[in-house]
Amino acid sequence: xxxxxxxxxxxxxxxxxxxxxxxxxxxxxxxxxxxxxxxxxxxxxxxxxxxxxxxxxxxxxxxxxxxxxxxxxxxxxxxxxxxxxxxxxxxxxxxxxxxxxxxxxxxxxxxxxxxxxxxxxxxxxxxxxxxxxxxxxxxxxxxxxxxxxxxxxxxxxxxxxxxxxxxxxxxxxxxxxxxxxxxxxxxxxxxxxxxxxxxxxxxxxxxxxxxxxxxxxxxxxxxxxxxxxxxxxxxxxxxxxxxxxxxxxxxxxxxxxxxxxxxxxxxxxxxxxxxxxxxxxxxxxxxxxxxxxxxxxxxxxxxxxxxxxxxxxxxxxxxxxxxxxxxxxxxxxxxxxxxxxxxxxxxxxxxxxxxxxxxxxxxxxxxxxxxxxxxxxxxxxxxxx
Numbered sequence: 178x179x180x181x182x183x184x185x186x187x188x189x190x191x192x193x194x195x196x197x198x199x200x201x202x203x204x205x206x207x208x209x210x211x212x213x214x215x216x217x218x219x220x221x222x223x224x225x226x227x228x229x230x231x232x233x234x235x236x237x238x239x240x241x242x243x244x245x246x247x248x249x250x251x252x253x254x255x256x257x258x259x260x261x262x263x264x265x266x267x268x269x270x271x272x273x274x275x276x277x278x279x280x281x282x283x284x285x286x287x288x289x290x291x292x293x294x295x296x297x298x299x300x301x302x303x304x305x306x307x308x309x310x311x312x313x314x315x316x317x318x319x320x321x322x323x324x325x326x327x328x329x330x331x332x333x334x335x336x337x338x339x340x341x342x343x344x345x346x347x348x349x350x351x352x353x354x355x356x357x358x359x360x361x362x363x364x365x366x367x368x369x370x371x372x373x374x375x376x377x378x379x380x381x382x383x384x385x386x387x388x389x390x391x392x393x394x395x396x397x398x399x400x401x402x403x404x405x406x407x408x409x410x411x412x413x414x415x416x417x418x419x420x421x422x423x424x425x426x427x428x429x430x431x432x433x434x435x436x437x438x439x440x441x442x443x444x445x446x447x448x449x450x451x452x453x454x455x456x457x458x459x460x461x462x463x464x465x466x467x468x469x470x471x472x473x474x475x476x477x478x479x480x481x482x483x484x485x486x487x488x489x490x491x492x493x494x495x496x497x498x499x500x501x502x503x504x505x506x507x508x509x510x511x512x513x514x515x516x517x518x519x520x521x522x523x524x525x526x527x528x529x530x531x532x533x534x535x536x537x538x539x540x541x542x543x544x545x546x547x548x549x550x551x552x553x554x555x556x557x558x559x560x561x562x
Contacts, residue, residue, distance in 0.1 A: 183231075183289075187212065190380050224243075274299065274450075280302050280306055280503070287307070327444070343428055349424055351393075390481060416476060486523065500550075507556060521562065
């Protein structure tokens, strides 16, 4: 039976990879709807190939640019946040791939969860800022959230036939980014090109910066806390430069389960789409005989101060992860625009967290109010530099 798929963030790295997977899966999947930002040339190619019934873009101007193509193919156009939510829900898709970067992906993800749809979740920020809300709505609606991040997919696979009560510890692995072995004093001077030169993964710019600071792994710990319903004390990170072992699950009897695969995001994407089935893939298999070594290290907190702040937000909970994420998004955007030095990223995030009065996140409205306040605080700190 053919399943229909809606993709939020179709022109990003996860979105394009998801379409690659759908392309090689033959008639197993059909693209029902796409939501994208402003990359009109790539989106036009995707529309021509996959012929979705509904497409949403960032602004009305972008929608008008697509009008001739949409009219020729009989495609409905939408735009803005409301358009993304329409792609998530009104398309009637069986599976929604949530891959819009940042907190912008929360509302369409929540809309799909409330509608009881299956979510292939790549937007980690949704779980970071509103994991408890999403879990609550999923329990009510029957929505199933399948993680796409390679680390969380690995945990999900390891736990597929295990009782969560038997889990002692879940360990996410981190590549360490481009500065794993660089002297700390030199890391502070790193420029944009160095930061974006990731040794193993090809990702979007924001995620690549987060990998260099290890903030991505801090966010993933918070995400894991809600995805798997585990207390912070049962979550850990190890640096694994080879990026072959994506996750480790330590059981109470001392056994350690591991999930391994090639470093290609299309592996966890395909699993999220086909679960609970496993289907043949054209990707090259992992050749263990070619893997010369597998290394694991503890996190050097001097090298990755943003990871320390994320861990603090995880441990303290409440609204602090919302403030952490908001401050990091503002700081990373400033760095990518050349308005902030790499070494100053932790100061912005720490400053916002120090000023934040943590509270409960009990509604979508309160979540976005906390986010707005934290972003305003981060912008104010940027002005003071």
